[in-house]
Amino acid sequence: MLDIHLRKLRARDEISAPEEAAIRAAACPEIRLPADTIAIRKGEELAASTLLLEGMMCRFKDLRNGERQITELHVAGDFVDLHSFSLKRLDHSILTLTECRIATVPHAKLSAITEQHPHLTRVYWFQTNLDAAIHREWELSLGRRTAIAKLAALFCELRIRLGIVGLAEEAAYSLPLTQLDLAECLGLTQIHVNRTLKELRERKLVEFRSGRVRIADLAGLAAVAEFDPAYLYLERRKR
Amino acid sequence: MLDIHLRKLRARDEISAPEEAAIRAAACPEIRLPADTIAIRKGEELAASTLLLEGMMCRFKDLRNGERQITELHVAGDFVDLHSFSLKRLDHSILTLTECRIATVPHAKLSAITEQHPHLTRVYWFQTNLDAAIHREWELSLGRRTAIAKLAALFCELRIRLGIVGLAEEAAYSLPLTQLDLAECLGLTQIHVNRTLKELRERKLVEFRSGRVRIADLAGLAAVAEFDPAYLYLERRKR
DNA sequence: CGATAGCTTGAGTAGATTCAAACAGAGTGG
DNA sequence: CCACTCTGTTTGAATCTACTCAAGCTATCG
Numbered sequence: 001m002l003d004i005h006l007r008k009l010r011a012r013d014e015i016s017a018p019e020e021a022a023i024r025a026a027a028c029p030e031i032r033l034p035a036d037t038i039a040i041r042k043g044e045e046l047a048a049s050t051l052l053l054e055g056m057m058c059r060f061k062d063l064r065n066g067e068r069q070i071t072e073l074h075v076a077g078d079f080v081d082l083h084s085f086s087l088k089r090l091d092h093s094i095l096t097l098t099e100c101r102i103a104t105v106p107h108a109k110l111s112a113i114t115e116q117h118p119h120l121t122r123v124y125w126f127q128t129n130l131d132a133a134i135h136r137e138w139e140l141s142l143g144r145r146t147a148i149a150k151l152a153a154l155f156c157e158l159r160i161r162l163g164i165v166g167l168a169e170e171a172a173y174s175l176p177l178t179q180l181d182l183a184e185c186l187g188l189t190q191i192h193v194n195r196t197l198k199e200l201r202e203r204k205l206v207e208f209r210s211g212r213v214r215i216a217d218l219a220g221l222a223a224v225a226e227f228d229p230a231y232l233y234l235e236r237r238k239r
Numbered sequence: 240m241l242d243i244h245l246r247k248l249r250a251r252d253e254i255s256a257p258e259e260a261a262i263r264a265a266a267c268p269e270i271r272l273p274a275d276t277i278a279i280r281k282g283e284e285l286a287a288s289t290l291l292l293e294g295m296m297c298r299f300k301d302l303r304n305g306e307r308q309i310t311e312l313h314v315a316g317d318f319v320d321l322h323s324f325s326l327k328r329l330d331h332s333i334l335t336l337t338e339c340r341i342a343t344v345p346h347a348k349l350s351a352i353t354e355q356h357p358h359l360t361r362v363y364w365f366q367t368n369l370d371a372a373i374h375r376e377w378e379l380s381l382g383r384r385t386a387i388a389k390l391a392a393l394f395c396e397l398r399i400r401l402g403i404v405g406l407a408e409e410a411a412y413s414l415p416l417t418q419l420d421l422a423e424c425l426g427l428t429q430i431h432v433n434r435t436l437k438e439l440r441e442r443k444l445v446e447f448r449s450g451r452v453r454i455a456d457l458a459g460l461a462a463v464a465e466f467d468p469a470y471l472y473l474e475r476r477k478r
Numbered sequence: 479c480g481a482t483a484g485c486t487t488g489a490g491t492a493g494a495t496t497c498a499a500a501c502a503g504a505g506t507g508g
Numbered sequence: 509c510c511a512c513t514c515t516g517t518t519t520g521a522a523t524c525t526a527c528t529c530a531a532g533c534t535a536t537c538g
Contacts, residue, residue: 061379063465069382071375083368091372091470125364129322133330135374136310140300142381143308143426187382226302231330431526
């Protein structure tokens, strides 16, 4: 059931039938993980990468006082640690935010894929570069955007990323995060996220309640965020 | 004169003589760029990647009000836009901070290298993943570190990155940036950087004046930063 | 020697935090 | 079924970190 991962790849690249077969053959059977579980611990040696098929996960780093910074959110279809294929161990941990369905892909099989399918190598290299591009946009948010723009930008990003894999409508999607999760993405406190969500609601831009985002004014939201989706590299790529 | 780039690669990987020859053969003659020049403009189609041989450059994104976020600093030896090989256009611009010496490497030649030297493909994929790891550490700084810890962490990071290519002593190195440049790296204002540098000086941790960093108390500085170099993946890698 | 870029310091302000308390909803056990 | 707990949300008040505005200083350069 890697369909959702293939959907993500095919949003930007052509994937041939033999390539699809190679990917499907490489994946181990699915596993379920409960919410709030550390799936991958910082520093441990890894011999497989993890594909997220359902649910949400995040990469995070933390400080000794317990403050946590989420560096990227992962949605269904994402390879949450494709970079571990190259890095062998991670500089951060990976946590489930909801109950998740995952499949692992042994690095040995990824090696074989990259040897036999040079185009897939480029596709996966691109995917890790896409993660880096998302990190950069988050650096812009964390360093320069105001609280309201941070939230607006995140809601815009997730609308597109979830839309790519068919998990968002035009102006609404399910987002099973707490206000604390959002705060840890945006470098804010939960309390300030709460107040800022209230402002977004009152300005009739977007509503976030009980795990659902309803965008009331998409253009207005994008304007507050100064959202430019170029960093998500949505155009289809030549083979 | 790609020696410094090879030094950077060899800090973590073995590069064979034929691989070295392939890299050297791929590079175009050197060019000089004056300080404060946009070397690569966001969004433009790129057909070559740029190697920084001397000087400092940065990747940055900005908002309409002119506020700028530097997302990564580049030192000599870095491929400043290796990711453009895969992305084709960048989501950010690249700026020289000092006068720079660069060499470009056409994407066509990088393609040939990746086809003929699978090990180099892994090396360069790793290098783009290293950039992403630096982005993540900066997200932690931007989102959660205090001003003094942000500066401390940056000084620790650069000490190591410059040291790898022989441009740092044990506790001092040249860093030709203004306080405004630092502010744009750290999500602060120049004025607050100034006050925070003063505090670092008074606490006898580090001194930054006239483009030079002198670390008075490395352990103390690393402690303030909670600096853990794991994200720089310094251990040597198996072939 | 004036112009300019960069650094330094002071005073007042603002955006976000901390601390505190109360409320809502879901799940649990007696 | 209701009391209880736990997690998550909401609001107020006081505080603080970092920002803005303003001004003066220093060094360099043509």
